[in-house]
Amino acid sequence: MWVLVIVFLLLLAMGMPIAYILGVVAVVGISQLGSIPLITVVQKMFTGLNSFTLLAVPLFVLAANIMNRGKISEKLIEFSDGVVGHFAGGLAYTNVLVSMLFAGISGSSQADTAGIGKILIPGMIKEGYSKETSVGVTAASSTIGIIIPPSIPMVVYSSVAGASIGALFLGGIVPGILIGLGQMFIIWMGNKKYHYPKHERLTFKKMLRLTLVSVPALLTPVIIIGGVSAGICTATESACVACIYALILGVFVFKTITLKDAKPLLLDTLKVSGASLFALATANALGQLLSYYNVNQMVGSFFTSNLNNKFAFLIAVILFYLFLGTFMDAIPAMILFVPVLLPVATSFGISAVQLGLIIVITLAVGQVTPPYGLCLLIAGKIGNMPVHKAFVAVAPYIAVSVVVVTIIAFFPDIAFGIPKLLQPTWF
Numbered sequence: 001m002w003v004l005v006i007v008f009l010l011l012l013a014m015g016m017p018i019a020y021i022l023g024v025v026a027v028v029g030i031s032q033l034g035s036i037p038l039i040t041v042v043q044k045m046f047t048g049l050n051s052f053t054l055l056a057v058p059l060f061v062l063a064a065n066i067m068n069r070g071k072i073s074e075k076l077i078e079f080s081d082g083v084v085g086h087f088a089g090g091l092a093y094t095n096v097l098v099s100m101l102f103a104g105i106s107g108s109s110q111a112d113t114a115g116i117g118k119i120l121i122p123g124m125i126k127e128g129y130s131k132e133t134s135v136g137v138t139a140a141s142s143t144i145g146i147i148i149p150p151s152i153p154m155v156v157y158s159s160v161a162g163a164s165i166g167a168l169f170l171g172g173i174v175p176g177i178l179i180g181l182g183q184m185f186i187i188w189m190g191n192k193k194y195h196y197p198k199h200e201r202l203t204f205k206k207m208l209r210l211t212l213v214s215v216p217a218l219l220t221p222v223i224i225i226g227g228v229s230a231g232i233c234t235a236t237e238s239a240c241v242a243c244i245y246a247l248i249l250g251v252f253v254f255k256t257i258t259l260k261d262a263k264p265l266l267l268d269t270l271k272v273s274g275a276s277l278f279a280l281a282t283a284n285a286l287g288q289l290l291s292y293y294n295v296n297q298m299v300g301s302f303f304t305s306n307l308n309n310k311f312a313f314l315i316a317v318i319l320f321y322l323f324l325g326t327f328m329d330a331i332p333a334m335i336l337f338v339p340v341l342l343p344v345a346t347s348f349g350i351s352a353v354q355l356g357l358i359i360v361i362t363l364a365v366g367q368v369t370p371p372y373g374l375c376l377l378i379a380g381k382i383g384n385m386p387v388h389k390a391f392v393a394v395a396p397y398i399a400v401s402v403v404v405v406t407i408i409a410f411f412p413d414i415a416f417g418i419p420k421l422l423q424p425t426w427f
Contacts, residue, residue, distance in 0.1 A: 004029050004289075018328055018372070019279035026285040033292060041285045048284025048335070049277060052236055053159045057152050058273035059239030063220075063246045064106030065265050065272075068115035070250025070257045072217045076101050077119060079214035082202045089196035091127055092137050092187045095120050099141035100180045103148035104221025105242070107155070109367045110272070112142035113378040121382045127197050131383050133190065136393030139379035141183055143364040143401065146330070148176030150224050150242070153330040153360045155235055156280065160338045163352035165235040166228045170419035171357045173225075175404055178414075179361075182400035216249050229423060276331055283332030287339070296340045303344045310348035314409040317341060317355070318362050318402075325366020326373075333363060354412045361405040368394045 004025050011021045026041050067073050077098050084093035095116070102112050117138045124134035146153050149169035158165040190196070202210070224242050227233040233241065250257035257265075290296055307313045324333045338359065345355045367375040370387050380390035408415050 003032070012327060017275075018332060019275065019282050022279065022286045022332055023282035026282060026289050029286075029289040029293075036292065040288065044285040044288045045281035048281050051159050053155060053165070053234070054277070054280070056150075056155045056236040056239040057276055058269055059236065059243055060107035060150055060152055060155075061111065061273045061276075062265070062269040063239065063242040064102075064108055064111035064115070065268050066243065066246040066250055066257065067102070067105055067217070067220075068111065069261055069265055070246065070254060072246065072249055072254060072256075073098070073102060073115050074119065075214050075217050075254070077116065079210055079218070081199060082207050082210045085199035086201035088198045089187050089191040090198045091120065091124050092129065092133065092196060093184055095124070095137045096141040096144075096180050096183045096187070099144050100148060100176065101218065101221075103145040103176060104150070104224070105217075105246070106145055107150040107152045107239075108272070109142045109145035109364065109375050110378060112145040113139060113375045116142070117379050117382045121379065125383070129196065130194070131385050132389065132393035133194070133196075135379045135383040135385050135390050136397060137183070137187065138382075139368045139373075139375045139390065140394045140397030140400075141180070142375045142379070143367045144176050144179055146364050146367075147172050147179065147361055149173065149221070149228075150235070150239065151360060152276065153334065153363060154356065156331050157334050157338065157356040157360060158235070160334055161342055161352045161356060163356050166231075166423065167353045167419060168356055168360075169225055169228055169235075170422065171353055171415045172360070174415050174418065175357065175361055175408055178404045178407075179401055182404060183397050186396045186400065216253055220245060276329070279329050280331045280335060283335035286332075287336050290336065299337070299340045300344055303341065304347070310345075310350055311410065313344065313348055314350070314358065315406075317345075317358060318405060318409065321359055321362040322365060322369075322402075325363050326369045327371060328366070329372070329374075330360070330363040330366065333366075334359060354408075354416070357415060358405055358409055361401060361408065365398055365401050368398060 007028055008021060008025050011024060030036050030038055030041055077094065080097040080101065081094045084090055084097055087093055098116055099112055102116060106112060121134045121138050125131060149172050151172060154168040154172065155165060157163065158168060220242060223245060224238045227238045227241060228235055303313060307316055321333065342352060342355065367373055370376060370391055376387065376390050376394060380387055
């Protein structure tokens with residue numbers, strides 16, 4: 001067992017992508033057992049992907065790519081700037097608000113960072129914001145992308161834990177809004193010291209025109225969440241509807257997408273979703289290996305024997321996933337340990353939906369914590385800033401997410417109050 005730990009840490013230190021590390025460790029571990037054929041690794045990888053629910057992953061990525069390439073995200077930026085741009089620090093507020101709106105379309109934090117960051121980071125620096133503020137706000141706000149539905153990690157968690165995807169989607173709305181408002185509060189506090197610039201307030205006529213132009217894009221999350229919540233379609237079907245709707249907007253409404261965009265759109269979607277799904281596959285293979293070594297039972301017994309109430313358990317889960325998020329993507333982190341933690345959570349009276357929401361919010365923090373934090377790396381690269389400086393800039397916003405997830409752990413009705421009224425049978 002220790003050989004596997006050493007191999008894992010060595011490959012991680014060498015900078016190998018986590019998906020490949022999981023696969024290598026699975027192969028090395030299975031080969032050591034002797035009695036188990038190596039073909040088991042490949043079989044478990046394919047089994048892990050054999051799910052209709054997981055088809056939502058590439059479809060949501062495609063929808064986000066269509067929105068970005070069709071410049072629909074730019075319409076959302078213009079609308080957000082019209083709403084909050086006239087306040088001091090307006091472009092920073094715009095950054096957070098557009099991330100909240102874009103989260104309702106993409107389901108991916110990285111898509112948010114790449115698509116919106118390319119526009120707003122240079123724009124904020126040009127207006128006089130420091131690089132630290134520009135990169136920090138962009139990286140932190142993009143983490144909302146996997147909290148406000150639709151959310152790719154929520155889809156994966158639903159597949160692993162058997163939790164209602166509709167309940168997870170509805171439960172993510174309030175925490176996502178709270179995190180966005182908390183980030184805006186950090187910007188407001190910073191404005192007292194740095195006196196950020198503001199834009200001219202738009203006239204009612206201009207704002208009305210901008211709203212009308214943005215309405216088609218703003219309807220996307222309503223269609224996705226409404227379809228799932230009303231039971232009209234599954235998460236996978238809603239992702240397909242989102243792609244079709246985004247394509248209609250790009251081709252016929254805004255006329256920003258042409259036939260020549262099809263190839264780069266599909267290639268980019270395959271690259272992004274392929275990386276996520278490959279990580280899921282190798283994590284599934286490694287999970288099988290851990291079961292051979294009884295690691296699942298060891299972790300489960302640790303939580304049950306050392307934690308005697310549900311609040312201590314939830315705090316331990318938050319700390320555990322904060323640690324995992326620093327070097328592991330959300331998908332393998334859930335595949336490997338949710339099956340272990342879920343029975344313990346159930347024994348404490350914690351629902352699968354509440355546990356999933358807590359895990360997803362906590363892993364969103366991992367998107368901006370080095371060495372793995374992909375959103376931090378993307379934003380830092382756009383702003384030409386070293387990772388260590390970017391992390392210092394994003395630290396106050398991380399605190400907001402930690403506070404919100406702790407509140408949800410202790411007071412779950414804050415997240416589930418409204419969803420329980422809409423769909424009481426899900427909770």
